[in-house]
Amino acid sequence: MIGLLTVGMIIRTAIPTWSGFLIGTLLLTLAIGFANTLAAPVIKQRTPQHIPLITGLFSLTMTTAAGIVAGVVLPLSEQVGWQWALGGWTILGVFAFVIWLFLRVRLGSSNHQAVIPATLGSSDISMWRTTFAWQIAIFMGLQSLLFYTVASFFTIDLGQ
Numbered sequence: 001m002i003g004l005l006t007v008g009m010i011i012r013t014a015i016p017t018w019s020g021f022l023i024g025t026l027l028l029t030l031a032i033g034f035a036n037t038l039a040a041p042v043i044k045q046r047t048p049q050h051i052p053l054i055t056g057l058f059s060l061t062m063t064t065a066a067g068i069v070a071g072v073v074l075p076l077s078e079q080v081g082w083q084w085a086l087g088g089w090t091i092l093g094v095f096a097f098v099i100w101l102f103l104r105v106r107l108g109s110s111n112h113q114a115v116i117p118a119t120l121g122s123s124d125i126s127m128w129r130t131t132f133a134w135q136i137a138i139f140m141g142l143q144s145l146l147f148y149t150v151a152s153f154f155t156i157d158l159g160q
Helices: 002-014 018-046 051-080 082-087 090-107 131-155
Strands: none
Touching: 002 018, 002 082, 002 090, 018 051, 051 082, 051 131
């Protein structure tokens, strides 16, 4: 997903047409969606004793990085142009991809690790009555609310 995200960012800035912007945006948002979805099982599998801490750090890191980029892109685009202001962030994608490759080689694949089967009778548990399920739903809902609020803010024409 890191590679797909980086490719989407490159396409969006290297092909300065509406179709390039659309295709690049679709690729990078697809990568972000899959990466966010796949992060939870990886966190649960790799750090079972620290799931809340690592999930919080993951969310904090994504939100902070997105805020910094959003705040820096406009002033930077006035200095170096919009393509460099947006496309320059692909360096971080390449850097993250190299780190991921290193970790993949060093730690190996997670596919060989055993999956703990569900206990018998676990289907009797109602998700509506589980405190943890409500906590996760509220957390994800608030995170989505923050994202769409910020995304909506950027679509407002501030010139009017």
